[in-house]
Amino acid sequence: MKFAVIVFPGSNCDVDMYHAVKDELGEQVDLVWHDADNLDEYDGILLPGGFSYGDYLRSGAIAHMSNVMAAVKRAAEAGKPILGVCNGFQILLESGLLPGAMLRNKNLKFICRTVELSVENNETMFTSLYDKGEKISVPVAHGEGNYYCDEATLAKLKENNQIAFTYASDVNGSLSDIAGITNEKGNVLGMMPHPERAVDELLGSADGLKLFQSIVKHWRNSHVVNA
Amino acid sequence: MYKVKVYVTLRESVLDPQGKAVQQSLSNLGYQGVEEVRIGKYMELQFDDSVRDVEGTVKEVCEKLLSNPVIEDYRYEIEESAKQ
Numbered sequence: 483m484k485f486a487v488i489v490f491p492g493s494n495c496d497v498d499m500y501h502a503v504k505d506e507l508g509e510q511v512d513l514v515w516h517d518a519d520n521l522d523e524y525d526g527i528l529l530p531g532g533f534s535y536g537d538y539l540r541s542g543a544i545a546h547m548s549n550v551m552a553a554v555k556r557a558a559e560a561g562k563p564i565l566g567v568c569n570g571f572q573i574l575l576e577s578g579l580l581p582g583a584m585l586r587n588k589n590l591k592f593i594c595r596t597v598e599l600s601v602e603n604n605e606t607m608f609t610s611l612y613d614k615g616e617k618i619s620v621p622v623a624h625g626e627g628n629y630y631c632d633e634a635t636l637a638k639l640k641e642n643n644q645i646a647f648t649y650a651s652d653v654n655g656s657l658s659d660i661a662g663i664t665n666e667k668g669n670v671l672g673m674m675p676h677p678e679r680a681v682d683e684l685l686g687s688a689d690g691l692k693l694f695q696s697i698v699k700h701w702r703n704s705h706v707v708n709a
Numbered sequence: 710m711y712k713v714k715v716y717v718t719l720r721e722s723v724l725d726p727q728g729k730a731v732q733q734s735l736s737n738l739g740y741q742g743v744e745e746v747r748i749g750k751y752m753e754l755q756f757d758d759s760v761r762d763v764e765g766t767v768k769e770v771c772e773k774l775l776s777n778p779v780i781e782d783y784r785y786e787i788e789e790s791a792k793q
Contacts, residue, residue, distance in 0.1 A: 539774070547774065575779075583777050
């Protein structure tokens with residue numbers, strides 16, 4: 483399986499993501515600059531964390547207008563797995579690929595620590611190797627991770643099982659403790675916690691690795707004969 | 710030439726923790742009467758004469774980029790300004 487890690491000016495988790503895929507997951511991966519307009523050769527798209535365009539205007543607001551996002555939208559429509567982490571999640575929200583928006587953390591502080599997540603939905607291409615309700619340890623590092631949407635959208639997220647991860651206890655004030663959501667089709671996941679920083683016990687946790695392995699498993703099942 | 714002033718504010722339904730902290734701080738300073746503070750953004754745009762539909766364009770850029778309709782409202786003022 484071949485992944486693209488999209489790099490925007492100001493991305494800073496791109497190399498962590500690259501390392502997670504190449505060395506820990508053992509799959510092919512390229513760093514792809516934000517002006518690319520064709521992602522056809524990639525089977526999965528990863529939008530890393532960071533501060534694209536210095537978070538000017540709003541987190542992810544400028545990045546979502548960049549060239550590559552048109553190609554990301556086409557990949558999403560084609561059903562390819564798209565994962566946005568942290569700033570990558572914010573970019574997916576700004577681009578409309580996922581519903582809702584991010585507000586400043588409730589306590590106004592940048593929160594950087596390992597938190598406990600609950601796997602709400604393990605029937606997605608990103609979470610199939612977890613158990614439902616499984617508790618996993620994954621780091622967060624954000625100032626604007628306070629997920630917000632209107633009531634109708636929240637009801638829809640719940641009804642369609644689009645909430646993939648929640649915080650086991652309140653971290654940043656997010657509605658319903660939402661840490662990660664998918665689109666309706668289930669092939670786009672945005673999450674504030676960093677699974678790419680939890681792919682080896684040496685990093686303090688390897689709980690994030692199963693997320694990447696789930697993507698590969700899904701891809702093999704649908705693309706490789708006799709998988 | 711047109712000078713456009715754009716105000717972007719959080720929607721009424723959205724909590725503003727930053728405004729709340731400022732309100733608390735004002736209260737600590739002795740300004741008990743300040744009930745609420747809401748923080749927003751102010752932007753100035755300069756349009757040259759090549760833009761035909763200034764108001765339509767302002768609305769468009771506000772909706773596309775300058776504000777996020779999920780959490781923010783916008784309003785604007787358009788002023789005709791002499792060439793510098």
